[in-house]
Amino acid sequence: MNSKNEQGNTAIEIAICVVIIFILVSLISTLIYNFNSSAKEIELQSQATNLAINEIENMKNKSFEEIAGYKTENSEEQMEEIDSNEGFFRKIIIQDYHDIDSSRTAGIVKKITVQISYKFKNQNKTVELSSIKAKEI
Numbered sequence: 001m002n003s004k005n006e007q008g009n010t011a012i013e014i015a016i017c018v019v020i021i022f023i024l025v026s027l028i029s030t031l032i033y034n035f036n037s038s039a040k041e042i043e044l045q046s047q048a049t050n051l052a053i054n055e056i057e058n059m060k061n062k063s064f065e066e067i068a069g070y071k072t073e074n075s076e077e078q079m080e081e082i083d084s085n086e087g088f089f090r091k092i093i094i095q096d097y098h099d100i101d102s103s104r105t106a107g108i109v110k111k112i113t114v115q116i117s118y119k120f121k122n123q124n125k126t127v128e129l130s131s132i133k134a135k136e137i
Contacts, residue, residue: 041120048116048127051088055114056131059092064135067094067110091115097132108135 059067093113098106113130 037121041125044118044120045125045127047086048088048118048125049129051090052114052116052127052129055090055092055116056112056129059112059114060131060133064110064133067112067133068107087118089117091117108137109133 091114093115095111095113096106097109097111100111110133111130112133113128115126115128117124117126119125
Protein backbone atom coordinates (compact mmCIF):
# COMPACT_ATOMS: atom_id res chain seq x y z
CA MET A 1 0.00 0.00 0.00
CA ASN A 2 1.16 3.44 -0.92
CA SER A 3 0.68 6.25 1.50
CA LYS A 4 0.22 9.92 0.54
CA ASN A 5 3.76 10.67 1.71
CA GLU A 6 5.27 8.24 -0.80
CA GLN A 7 3.19 9.69 -3.65
CA GLY A 8 4.40 13.19 -2.74
CA ASN A 9 8.00 12.06 -2.88
CA THR A 10 7.43 10.58 -6.33
CA ALA A 11 6.02 13.87 -7.63
CA ILE A 12 8.99 15.77 -6.21
CA GLU A 13 11.41 13.28 -7.75
CA ILE A 14 9.72 13.67 -11.15
CA ALA A 15 9.87 17.47 -10.89
CA ILE A 16 13.60 17.32 -10.04
CA CYS A 17 14.23 14.97 -12.97
CA VAL A 18 12.39 17.32 -15.34
CA VAL A 19 14.48 20.29 -14.15
CA ILE A 20 17.72 18.31 -14.52
CA ILE A 21 16.74 17.14 -18.02
CA PHE A 22 15.83 20.74 -18.97
CA ILE A 23 19.24 21.99 -17.79
CA LEU A 24 21.07 19.23 -19.68
CA VAL A 25 19.11 19.88 -22.89
CA SER A 26 19.84 23.61 -22.57
CA LEU A 27 23.57 22.95 -22.15
CA ILE A 28 23.68 20.53 -25.07
CA SER A 29 21.78 22.91 -27.37
CA THR A 30 24.16 25.75 -26.43
CA LEU A 31 27.16 23.57 -27.24
CA ILE A 32 25.65 22.54 -30.59
CA TYR A 33 24.91 26.20 -31.47
CA ASN A 34 28.47 27.26 -30.60
CA PHE A 35 29.92 24.37 -32.60
CA ASN A 36 27.81 25.22 -35.68
CA SER A 37 28.64 28.91 -35.35
CA SER A 38 32.38 28.16 -35.18
CA ALA A 39 32.11 25.84 -38.17
CA LYS A 40 30.35 28.56 -40.21
CA GLU A 41 32.99 31.13 -39.26
CA ILE A 42 35.79 28.74 -40.29
CA GLU A 43 33.98 28.03 -43.57
CA LEU A 44 33.65 31.75 -44.38
CA GLN A 45 37.27 32.40 -43.47
CA SER A 46 38.36 29.51 -45.68
CA GLN A 47 36.31 30.82 -48.61
CA ALA A 48 37.79 34.31 -48.12
CA THR A 49 41.31 32.86 -48.03
CA ASN A 50 40.67 30.93 -51.25
CA LEU A 51 39.35 34.09 -52.94
CA ALA A 52 42.43 36.02 -51.79
CA ILE A 53 44.76 33.30 -53.09
CA ASN A 54 42.97 33.35 -56.45
CA GLU A 55 43.26 37.14 -56.67
CA ILE A 56 46.98 37.02 -55.82
CA GLU A 57 47.53 34.34 -58.48
CA ASN A 58 45.60 36.39 -61.05
CA MET A 59 47.74 39.43 -60.30
CA LYS A 60 50.96 37.38 -60.53
CA ASN A 61 49.89 36.14 -63.97
CA LYS A 62 49.60 39.72 -65.27
CA SER A 63 52.51 41.62 -66.70
CA PHE A 64 54.40 44.10 -64.53
CA GLU A 65 53.10 46.97 -66.67
CA GLU A 66 49.47 45.92 -66.13
CA ILE A 67 50.02 45.79 -62.38
CA ALA A 68 51.72 49.20 -62.41
CA GLY A 69 48.48 50.68 -63.80
CA TYR A 70 46.38 49.66 -60.79
CA LYS A 71 45.37 52.18 -58.15
CA THR A 72 47.73 52.61 -55.23
CA GLU A 73 47.09 52.63 -51.51
CA ASN A 74 46.78 56.44 -51.55
CA SER A 75 43.66 56.35 -53.72
CA GLU A 76 40.22 56.20 -52.13
CA GLU A 77 39.23 52.87 -53.65
CA GLN A 78 36.15 51.22 -52.15
CA MET A 79 35.73 47.53 -51.54
CA GLU A 80 34.43 45.80 -54.65
CA GLU A 81 31.74 43.14 -54.24
CA ILE A 82 32.90 39.75 -55.53
CA ASP A 83 29.90 37.50 -54.96
CA SER A 84 26.57 39.07 -54.04
CA ASN A 85 25.21 35.72 -52.82
CA GLU A 86 27.99 35.22 -50.29
CA GLY A 87 28.75 38.84 -49.37
CA PHE A 88 32.49 38.87 -50.07
CA PHE A 89 34.24 42.12 -50.96
CA ARG A 90 37.79 42.64 -52.26
CA LYS A 91 40.29 45.44 -52.29
CA ILE A 92 43.58 45.23 -54.18
CA ILE A 93 46.40 47.55 -53.11
CA ILE A 94 49.49 47.92 -55.29
CA GLN A 95 52.49 49.68 -53.77
CA ASP A 96 55.86 50.42 -55.26
CA TYR A 97 58.40 48.73 -53.01
CA HIS A 98 60.36 52.00 -53.07
CA ASP A 99 57.52 53.59 -51.06
CA ILE A 100 57.94 50.89 -48.39
CA ASP A 101 61.75 50.84 -48.31
CA SER A 102 63.29 54.03 -49.68
CA SER A 103 66.68 52.35 -50.12
CA ARG A 104 65.20 50.34 -53.02
CA THR A 105 65.08 51.50 -56.62
CA ALA A 106 61.65 52.77 -57.69
CA GLY A 107 59.60 51.00 -60.34
CA ILE A 108 61.24 47.56 -60.13
CA VAL A 109 59.29 45.72 -57.42
CA LYS A 110 55.58 46.04 -56.57
CA LYS A 111 53.89 44.77 -53.43
CA ILE A 112 50.43 43.35 -54.10
CA THR A 113 48.03 43.20 -51.16
CA VAL A 114 44.60 41.61 -51.47
CA GLN A 115 41.98 42.15 -48.79
CA ILE A 116 38.83 40.02 -48.76
CA SER A 117 36.13 41.18 -46.34
CA TYR A 118 32.93 39.52 -45.20
CA LYS A 119 30.41 39.85 -42.38
CA PHE A 120 29.92 37.29 -39.65
CA LYS A 121 27.53 37.95 -36.77
CA ASN A 122 27.35 41.65 -37.67
CA GLN A 123 31.13 41.98 -37.47
CA ASN A 124 33.37 42.80 -40.41
CA LYS A 125 36.09 40.21 -40.85
CA THR A 126 39.03 40.58 -43.25
CA VAL A 127 41.55 38.18 -44.74
CA GLU A 128 44.67 39.87 -46.14
CA LEU A 129 47.38 38.31 -48.28
CA SER A 130 50.42 39.97 -49.82
CA SER A 131 52.92 39.07 -52.50
CA ILE A 132 55.53 40.81 -54.60
CA LYS A 133 55.97 41.12 -58.36
CA ALA A 134 59.35 42.06 -59.82
CA LYS A 135 59.92 43.67 -63.19
CA GLU A 136 61.75 41.42 -65.61
CA ILE A 137 64.93 43.05 -66.86
